[in-house]
Amino acid sequence: MKLEEQIPRNALVWIIATQFVLLFPHLGRIPLWVLVLYAATALWRAMVYLGRWSFPGGYLKSSLTVICFSGVWVSYGTLIGLEPTVALLLIAYSLKLIELANQRDAYMLIFIAYFVCLTEFLFSQELLITLYMCVAVMVNTTSLVALHQPGQDRFNFSTIRRAGAMMLQALPLMILLFVVFPRVGPLWNVPLKTHTARSGMSDxxxxxxxxxxxxxxxxxxxxxxxxxxxxxxxxxxxxxxxxxxxxxxxxxxxxxxxxxxxxxxxxxxxxxxxxxxxxxxxxxxxxxxxxxxxxxxxxxxxxxxxxxxxxxxxxxxxxxxxxxxxxxxxxxxxxxxxxxxxxxxxxxxxxxxxxxxxxxxxxxxxxxxxxxxxxxxxxxxxxxxxxxxxxxxxxxxxxxxxxxxxxxxxxxxxxxxxxxxxxxxxxxxxxxxxxxxxxxxxxxxxxxxxxxxxxxxxxxxxxxxxxxxxxxxxxxxxxxxxxxxxxxxxxxxxxxxxxxxxxxxxxRGVSWVNNLRLQLDAINYRWQLFVLSYDQERQYQILNRLLCSVGQSQLVFLIVGTWALLLVPLAIAMVWRNRGPRLDAATRHYQEFCRRLRGAGLPRPGHEAPTDFARRVAEERPAWAEEVAAITRCYESLAYAGDGDPAALAELKRRVRAFRV
Amino acid sequence: MVRAAFTESWQRYRERAQRRWKRWINRRIPPAKQVTLDQKRVFIFPTRIGFFFLFTLLVMLVAAINYQNNMGFALTFLLVNIFVVAVLHTYGNLAGLTVHAVRASPVFAGQRAEFEIMVSRAGRRQYFGLHFDWLKQDSAIINLDDCQQQHVKLYLRTERRGWYKPDRLRLETVYPLGLLRSWTWLDLDIRALVYPRPLASGELPGVSSDQPDGMAEPIPGSDDFYGLRDYQRGDSLRHVFWKSVAKGQALQSKQYTAYADRSVWLDWALFEGLPPEQRLSHLCYWVLEFDRRNEEYGLRLPGVTLEPDSGENHRLTALRQLALWGSAAEDQAREPLRAAA
Incomplete structure (x- = not known):
């Protein structure tokens, strides 16, 4: 297999980690044997990596699939409804791990994982769950990044850093889209929750x-x-x-x-x-x-x-x-x-x-x-x-x-x-x-x-x-x-x-515990009020307020503009970081000097030493000889003495500034 | 009839498009010994997986709409924008790199020539999964994470003698997410000298020599060892007496008696009646053969005469003459080829 199609060890570890991170919040509503399945497939894949076991054959795979699907049917009594559907998805997600052989399979797994993140939100959108899912998305994105670091088999931080940076950069753009993306009603009927316990009063x-x-x-x-x-x-x-x-x-x-x-x-x-x-x-x-x-x-x-x-x-x-x-x-x-x-x-x-x-x-x-x-x-x-x-x-x-x-x-x-x-x-x-x-x-x-x-x-x-x-x-x-x-x-x-x-x-008697609880509850309420209940009507109100001040056609420009405003600094920062190491001050002054001479028709090729250059300039323009020699001397002493004497630096700077061609 | 006409016009169209593409890319990324990648030189487009990812997002969006799930929207939009910022990150995984041409080793036609290039970074940014692909013949993947530079050797098939200047080298990357691919086409102004393919010709038909008594049929296996002398520059490494080197003594060369005092002219005219390329191939074979036997030989081609001599340098000169015989004068110059506009 070609190197680019292999799955680096790091990526494998992250992919398996994602599986457990994603399974955890679902644990309350799936049969317990699914957890056993996750542990088993993870073990199996690890053994394949170590070279002890081999990938399961087609016969074994299909019988495992049939067994798991019947398991869901037995556990829930049906395959219809949101919970059995999600359980099936979780099982498919787990089984896919034991046929994870090349990069394509890894992509499949990672994309399914993103979808599993979404299913968790169908059950709970609480603030804590949302924060937890942020971590889950981060771990999954990290495995996607690790997948593209060929040959890496030791943990390195660059993977997480990269994933984290991308998520943070995407965040403001996400908020923008969240606010302006038109909310429409459901397109068709979807399976509803049928196995979730009813809570509160009964009739x-x-x-x-x-x-x-x-x-x-x-x-x-x-x-x-x-x-x-x-x-x-x-x-x-x-x-x-x-x-x-x-x-x-x-x-x-x-x-x-x-x-x-x-x-x-x-x-x-x-x-x-x-x-x-x-x-x-x-x-x-x-x-x-x-x-x-x-x-x-x-x-x-x-x-x-x-x-x-x-x-x-x-x-x-x-x-x-x-x-x-x-x-x-x-x-x-x-x-x-x-x-x-x-x-x-x-x-x-x-x-x-x-x-x-x-x-x-x-x-x-x-x-x-x-x-x-x-x-x-x-x-x-x-x-x-x-x-x-x-x-x-x-x-x-x-x-x-x-x-x-x-x-x-x-x-x-x-x-x-x-x-x-x-x-x-x-x-x-x-x-x-x-x-x-x-x-x-x-x-x-x-x-x-x-x-x-x-x-x-x-x-x-x-x-x-x-x-x-x-x-x-x-x-x-x-x-x-x-x-x-x-x-x-x-x-x-x-x-x-x-x-x-x-x-x-x-x-409630202990005041700091009580304060903390009430503060958290207030945050939770704001979360529900502004984020979870943001709907068509709310959006209409907010956009209406915006439209009043900017006019309908300008709204598009506003959105694109905001988007650009967020992306451009990012691009600039990236270009900025790619510049070479910063030159020392003396070299910068000397380069400025060379630039002026080039303007006068005396370019200095890269291989010419400063003294040679000074001699050549002196031959061609005897009038400048003295000044050029002084500047060159000054620069050479700074460049080779190596201690960056501030007085000498100031002199070089002054002389270059004063130099007129 | 119509079909043939169509194919023909299609062919013409393709050729024209190719010419135009070459002109355009030569303007945009002109050939150079070293190229630093920046926004002018890097192209970017989603990969197939990238499109599949966008399709997944569409499914997620539909799920979020159908369940009217705000966090579902948020997740989908987060991923959309991760895709958007990945454009910058994928570009950033090429930008700032400098690719240098290092050297190309000479080979015989039909062999693979080794091209060595070097990639270096300016800052401290970590680069991963840099994929070099040259003419789909050879590829390599490197990371530039804990070192400032790396050398890459790629091997390309050669077919004809002369200077071989391969088409553009493709450098691409899908890091960090694999959803987008950024790439560049580099013309590193690097060329390999290709010698004619050596072609055995049984026996040398009527060797010409300056000395009348020097005429002799080379007898294989008669190159008898007669002694050692101090190594001189130009002596073949194959004749170095390695045992003495191992003992810590100075370099010595082994001397062989056979033909040591005879010089042979490898002459274009020896292969009368054969096509030129075949003559060159035979001559090439004999150059190698005489060099192996450590005999002196001269080379005579129309317009080129090389006095009899032996040794490494002589062999290389002879091979170079054979490789470049008949090609345009500026091609023979040491300066590398400027790409044809």
Whole structure:
């Protein structure tokens, strides 16, 4: 094989290193045997390099391919969807290594690696991941550079330096392209994520669900208010309305559960105060969005459900930004339709008999007034020995009876559920609302950070003339939960994030840790706001602003000009670096002298010694003889004495300056 | 008919284009003993792999669009611009290099001539993967990473006697990314002397000699050793008595008796009736043969007479005369050829 087609040892090492660097962030979502495959192919290729083993034969290769593909099929149950596709790509990337024989194969591998970098971004575009992928791209580019250093088999820094320099130089140009490249909608449908775990709330809730979310310290969404952040106890982020009791679990109405004429819902009259804010939501793989009631949005891609929530027609697969205006005082469903009333008062035929009896008694005691009845239920929770805990005992049959008359320990979903039972048993339309409550205001940038542990369930009761009124039974048990957050509410129990002892959120008391965390969160928010949510609309705004000042046709010149402005200094720097070593000062002065004589028709050829030259000049132009001899003497003493006497140098300089032909 | 006419006109067109190209490149990179590469002399274009890379980027762009993935866009644009700055870096891997012609060794027609060139750098920039390719006959790859200069030897086939001046040398590189190739065509003003191809002719037909008694048929194997003398300049290295050198004594040459006092004229007229090139080939053979036997010989060509002598210098002069006989006067001058405009 010709030398230029061989793969230098360095390049091989870098290529294998790239494989592991790229595999690492994928590890969470691929079957573990893929890692084994990577190790095996790397070992095999290393053995081939050492001359111990040979490349696998065609038969072995094809059977390996078949085995791996079936492996993906077994692991995922399908080959369709984003995750199996990416797994297949990762496997092909790994298998290609054991047929890496010449330069063409190496190019293939390196280009596949660039594509693998892209697939990682389909799952996460967080700042940290992005920084990590920068390193990955750098390592891959380094292997491409190493591939073109023939015969290099010892580690050298020039490879990394070159790759790094090219990336740094490409960076400003990249930003330019990122801003101006026209953003268009998807060209065709692409496989979606199907195996990624859904996170956050689910659309049905049984006792213990919200409690388990409370163990999770990841961010659910961040909200940035235009004006002041409303009071903490007003931050009820509605996500789901759970109206239906299904085998012990509360669940939201499906599309087909809703009769056609009810699907649009009532359009409430917009009165009173409102707040404007934008939300950047982390991907949930679900459709619903979180917002304060009553939420309206100008975003054309977002729908409104009949229970006044915001819904995205496609699952939220990436971080999603939306702008909301919430009318906090608008009454909802002032007139309650029969269908809605039926749904929100229905209970199973049997079960929880004690609860039903208690509800009847209390309703009568309240004089048949729903509002008074609700108040008396809350009073019961407050005054009797009910406890708010993350570790409630398990409930068996007739869970509400058990809870109200037995254990009396529960988390928000227990109280919301029991409250709904009581109200519905007395015929008052009531439903469970699930979402998040509160959030942490980041003093650095004023965003409200809502974590998964802010998950909450509360109730809405329909009252004549007021529509749906929010009632939070948890507030009766543990007002601290609403006013200060979960950590305060669980202070005595000490169960806040008990299972993640290293979570930075547990160290909110230590001020520097907390500051660092909040600063990082602010950076993350900016990243999401300016980079990840940069879309057609944003681009339109920015370019519009540019176009206003420069005019449409000049925009092209602006882009090309900026591009040139970035590239030209680079080119100049390169030419500059290629100049030979800088001549010493004496030689430069002497050359200037020779240049002047050449102007006078007396060129000095390269082989002529300065003294010979001086003699020749003296013969041809006797008038200059003295001065020429002086300059030559001066130069020779400087050139051969070698110590660069500054006085002599100054004299040479002066004489050359003064010399006139 | 039409086809033949087409082929012909195509041929004419190609020749014209080639002439024009030569004129243009001679203006742009004139022949010189040493050439320093700069933006005037370096060309650049994507390689096939480069185009494939751009295609990969297109696929990545489509993926980024379809998933509306901003970091996907960012990655794609980063790679696009790495390609763009690679133009500068690939050019930079030739720029600043100086290529010098060092020497070309003389050979017999049909053999490969050795051309030695030197590459040097001015600054401290590391150059990798410099690929020399001469007429697709010989190539070499060198790095200039930890030394200031490197010598490269390339071997080119020769066909005819005379001065052999090869066409332009191609120096190219795809470093650092292999996506772009920058190259240059160098005319290093270097030429090799090509002697006629030696052609054995059985026996020398009627050797002419000045002395009547000097006439003798050379008898192979009769060159008897008779003694040693002090080495003199011009003695063949093959006759040096190496054993004494190994003992630390002065250089001595072995002396052979046969024909030592006879001189032979290798005459153009000896090969009456043969075409000139064949005569020269035969004469060449005999020059080598007599030199090997360490005999004196003279050379007589139309217009050229070389008095009988022996030794290395004599042999080289004779061979040079044979190589250059009949070629234009300025060709015989020591100054190297100026490329024909």
């Amino acid at each position: 049905f809730m049984k006792p213990g669900d919200v409690a388990s979310l409370s163990l999770n310290d990841s961010v659910a969404f961040r909200a940035q208010f235009e004006g002041e952040v409303p009071d903490r106890s007003d931050l009820y982020w509605r996500g789901l309305v759970l109206s239906k009791l299904d085998e012990g679990a509360w669940r939201s109405l499906r599309w087909r559960d809703i009769p056609g004429d009810q699907r649009r819902g009532e359009q409430p009259e917009l009165v009173g105060e409102y707040v404007d804010y934008s939300i950047i939501m982390e991907p949930t793989q679900q459709n619903w969005l979180y917002a304060l009631p009553y939420a309206t949005t100008r975003d054309r891609g977002i729908l409104r459900s009949n229970d006044f929530r915001l819904v995205s027609p496609v699952q939220v697969q990436d971080q999603k930004r939306y702008e909301v205006r919430s009318w906090l005082e608008v009454p909802l469903d002032v007139e309650l339709g029969d269908w809605r009333r039926g749904v929100d008062t229905s209970l199973p035929e049997d079960g929880n008999p004690q609860t039903r009896v208690l509800a009847q008694q209390m309703f009568e005691a309240a004089g048949g007034d729903p509002e008074a009845f609700a108040r008396s239920v809350l009073d019961m929770f407050r005054e009797q020995a009910f406890f708010y805990t993350l570790r409630p005992p398990l409930l068996g049959e007739n869970p509400v009876d058990q809870f109200l008359f037995g254990t009396r320990r529960g988390f928000c979903e227990h109280y919301a559920s029991a409250f709904t039972w009581l109200m519905r048993a007395a015929g008052v339309p009531t439903r469970v609302v699930a979402g998040y409550q509160g959030g942490e205001v980041n003093p650095v940038n004023g965003t409200v950070i809502v974590h998964q542990f802010d998950a909450h369930a509360w109730n809405e009761v329909w009252l004549e003339g007021q529509g749906w009124v929010r009632i939070d039974p948890t507030f009766a048990i543990a007002p601290a939960r609403i006013e200060f957050g979960l950590e305060q509410a669980l202070a005595e129990e000490g169960s806040f994030l008990a299972e993640t002892p290293l979570s930075p959120l547990r160290f």
